[in-house]
Amino acid sequence: CFYLLFNSVLFSVLSDVELRSYRWLQTMIFTVEEINRNPVLLPNLTLGYLATDTCLSEGSTLSAALSIVTGQDKAVTEQCTKAPNVSLFPFFFCAPHLQVSYFASCACLSDRTRYPTFLRTVPSDAFQAQAMARLLRQMGWSWVGVIYGDDAYGKSGVQLLIQELEGSGVCVDYTEVIPKSHALEKIKRIVERIQSSKAQVVVTFAISPDIEVLLKEVVRQNATDRQWIATEAWSTSTHYSAWSGISLVGTLGFALRRVDIQGLGSYLTQLSPEEHTNEQLVQNVWEEVFGCKFGKEMYSGPHCTGLEKVEVQGEAYFDVMYNVYKAVYAIANAIQDIFFFLPTYIKYGQSKKLISGVKFTTPVGELVHFDNNGDPSASYDIINWHMGAEGKVEFVKVGQFDAARGPQQDFQLDLINMENRLYIIQVPVSVCSESCPPGTRKAVQKGKPVCCYDCIPCATGEISNANSRECTKCLERFWSNTDRTECIPMLVEFLSFQDIMGIILSVLSIAGATLTGTVLTAFFYHRDTPLVRGNNSELSFLLLLSLKLCFLCALAFIGRPAPWSCMLRHSLFGISFVVCLACVLSKTVVVLVAFRETLPGSNIMRYFGPAQQRAGIFVCTLVQVLICVLWLVLAPPLPTESAGGELGARVVLLCAVGSVIGFSLVLGYIGLLAAICFLLAFFARKLPDNFNEAKFITFSMLIFCAVWIAFVPAYVSSPGKYTVAVEVFAILASSYGLLLCIFAPKCYIILLKPEKNTKKSMMAK
Incomplete structure (x- = not known):
């Protein structure tokens, strides 16, 4: 006869019978x-059993186990009278x-x-910890409290x-530990901590006696606005x-996992005090089930x-019962293996393999086997406590965790079913910080866990979805909208003929x-008049043609940039302005030399005749042409893109100067000629001439230099297409300055005062 030792807790700390045990x-x-x-299974052999109430005490457990070894078989059914310590093996069979x-x-x-055996x-x-973490993540509970027992299990x-x-x-x-002494002050403090926390979800890892003390205090203080997460120790x-x-x-x-065992339900209802008149345990169970007392004369109930x-009270959940069922079958199959295979295992020194090799199929059809650590395949039902129609709590299955299905399909949760079956308590929100809306990112609060954060708006050009830790930068040629929730194509911007500024x-x-x-x-119509002839009509015609070219080159700066337009606009601008300034310089030199020639017979004007003037203009222009050619060959201006406009939400098409040195030489050479013209004209401003051209050239050069000096800072600081607009404005302003200052007085005489356009009037002084 082989004996099994059943080790469990039949009485709670409060001396109530544990019906589940x-x-x-x-x-x-x-x-x-x-x-x-x-x-x-085990033919010709009979299994026996011993039952003992361990009171969760190592001493009681060890005493009961040794009773088999010593042959002093006895059943221990004493009620526990004090809070027990925790054993690593609170519930087991042994053989x-x-x-x-x-x-x-554990x-x-x-x-x-x-623990080799x-x-x-x-x-x-x-x-179970893995499944619990999956549950918290899937429900969106990122801020939780944890209560555990002061033992190996917790x-x-x-x-x-x-x-x-x-x-x-x-x-x-927070993490709070339930003391084994069950000190009331400590329990009260734990409940107060639960109530003061923002965490609406409380995860428990404690055995029944510990969790019972805590939950009774929770009920007493009416701290019922929390979502409790139970382990298998008390969930059913x-x-x-x-x-x-x-x-x-x-x-x-x-x-x-719940499994219905055939015949077990009817077996559990066979309890009868009449058949077990000498068993105090049966009477205690009967009293607990029906809320009555046997033979208590002074008892008022x-x-x-x-x-x-x-009947099986309270819709008993047959979860642990099936584990008990499998454990007994594991013992029986191990005993059978001992008879058949023990000599072989002992012969080859593999007695441990006998233990890990236990494998069998239960009468309900489940294949039971253990891994190298002695553990079975993990499977849990996810239970929701639901108030039934008769006012009794029902355990409703709302999901399942089955490790055998693999990491992608091991966790299943029926959220719709749970929403419909929850009673009074709806699914709570348990977070330290509310979810960040789209367009913001999480910024962890200093000194706090990562679940406590502030929501910071994304920077321009970045977007985010709800509850994002980082913002995502938009791709090239895309920009974030005002709410920073999506990337939208950038607007292409350039100084076009359709813009108001471009039109103006x-x-x-x-x-x-x-x-x-x-x-x-x-001037051509009045080319034979003294005024036109006296002001060097050839230079005047060339100056007017170059000025017209200056005005027209401004149009090359307007429109969508292209490689040819970028090269044309800068070279045309540089050469046309040099021709203008060379003409002005030549006119100024001629005036200055003519009126400064005082020595009789010097005839210095022969060195500044029309041929020399043309040569001077050609040389001045040739220098600019060479600069432009080198610039276009080595590093030409080409179209480029840059972020611009409001908040950088636009792609601005510009002409990059290519070589900064080339661009600087072109402008610098124009500035040099303008400065020389201004100085020479300034020296000749008081020459005795009724229509002193040097004075008008001085004014025109003042305007020209002022425009281009102001151009440099304005060009550097202007954003986007306004950079091009500033350059065009400088070209037009300086061109108008030359045209009006030099030619307006002459046109006034030619067109409005023809009586003054005579040799006598011009030679009056």
Whole structure:
């Protein structure tokens, strides 16, 4: 006869019968009897059992285990009278060289070096912590509190959970440990901490006696506005739901996979005090189930008759019972393997392999096997506490975790079902900081966990979705909208003929060219008059033609930049202005030399005749042409793009100067000629001439230099297409200055005062 030791807690700290533990005991007895009736499994052998209430005490557990070894078999059914310490093996069966637990889930028991002969039919808490972390993430609960017991189960479970939560976006606001002394002040402080926290979700990792003390204080203080997450230790216990009322309705928990065992339900209803008149345990269970007392004369409540109708109370969840069922079958199959294979294993020194090689199929059709650590495949039901129609708490399955399905399909949660079945307590929001809206990013608050953050708007050119940690930069030629929620194509911007500014500058350019052409026509028509002839008509015609070219070159700066237009606009501008200034310089030199010649017979003017003037203009222009050619060959101006406009949301098309040195030489050479013209004209401003051209040239050069001196800072500081507009404005302003200052007085005489356009009037002085 082989004996099994059943080790459980039949009485709670408060001396109440643990009906769930009693059902586990009855399940063990049922399974032993079923095996003994099986003609195939252990034929000619009979299994026996011993039951003991450990009171969660190592001493009681060890004493009961040694009773088999010493042969002093005895059943220990004493009620626990004090708060027990915690054993690593609170619930297990044992047989020779083998321990099989149906409820000890601590991950520490997977250490084969410390526990080489240990098996269990309950999954390791490593899987429960993994499933719990998945639940928190899927529900969006990023700010939670954690309560655990001061034992291996609680400490190991919380450590595993925190490891799973690292980097997952879920943070722990507080961790509180339930002391084994169950000190009331400490329990009250824990409940106050729960109530003061912003975390609406409370995760528990504690065994039944510890969690019961805490939950009773929670109910007493009416701290029922929290979402509780239960482990398999109490998620399906009707003991809590019986006295908590609606306080814990909505609790989510993990339960060991439920399997209906044929015949077990009817077996559990066979309890009868008449058949067990000498068993105090049966009477205690009867009193607990029906709320009555046997033989208590002074008792004012209902008395037990022993005829009450027995049913499985509280919709008992057959989760742990199936683990008990499997554990007994594991023992039986291990014993059978001992008879058949033990000599072989001992011969080759592989006795440990006998333990890990236990493999069998239960009568319900499940294949049971253990990995190298003695652990079974992990599978949990996700349970929601729901208030039924009769006012009793029901355990509704709303999801499942099955590690055998792989990481992509192991976790399933029916959120719609859970929403419909929740009673009073709706799915809460449990976050340290509200989700950041689109267009912002999370900025972790200094000194706080990553779940506590501020929402910072994304920078311009960046976008984000809701609850983003970082903003994403928009691709090239795209920009963020005002809300920073999407990237939109940038607007292409350049100084076009359709813009108001482009239209105005185009009109000014054409008007200037037209006015210059009109002056040129007037001068040509009156070319034989003293005024035109006296002001060097050839240079005047060339100056007017170059001025007309200056006005028209401004149009090359308007429109979409292209390689040819970029090269044309700068070279045409540089050469045309040099021709203008060379003509002005030549006119100034001629005037200055003519009026400064005082020595009789010097005839210095022969060195400044028309041929010399043409040569001078040609040489001055040739220098600029060579600069432009080198510039266009070595590093020409080409189209380029840059971010511009309001908040950089536009692509501005510009002509890059290519070589800054080339651009500087072109402008510098123009400035040099303008400065020389100004100085010479300034020296000749008081020469005795009725129509002193030097004075007008001085004014024109003043305007010219002022425009281009102001151009430099304006050009550098102007954004986008306004850079081009500034350059066009400088060209037009300086061109108008030359035209009006030099030719307006002459046109006034030619057209309005023809009586003064005589040799006598010009030689009056």
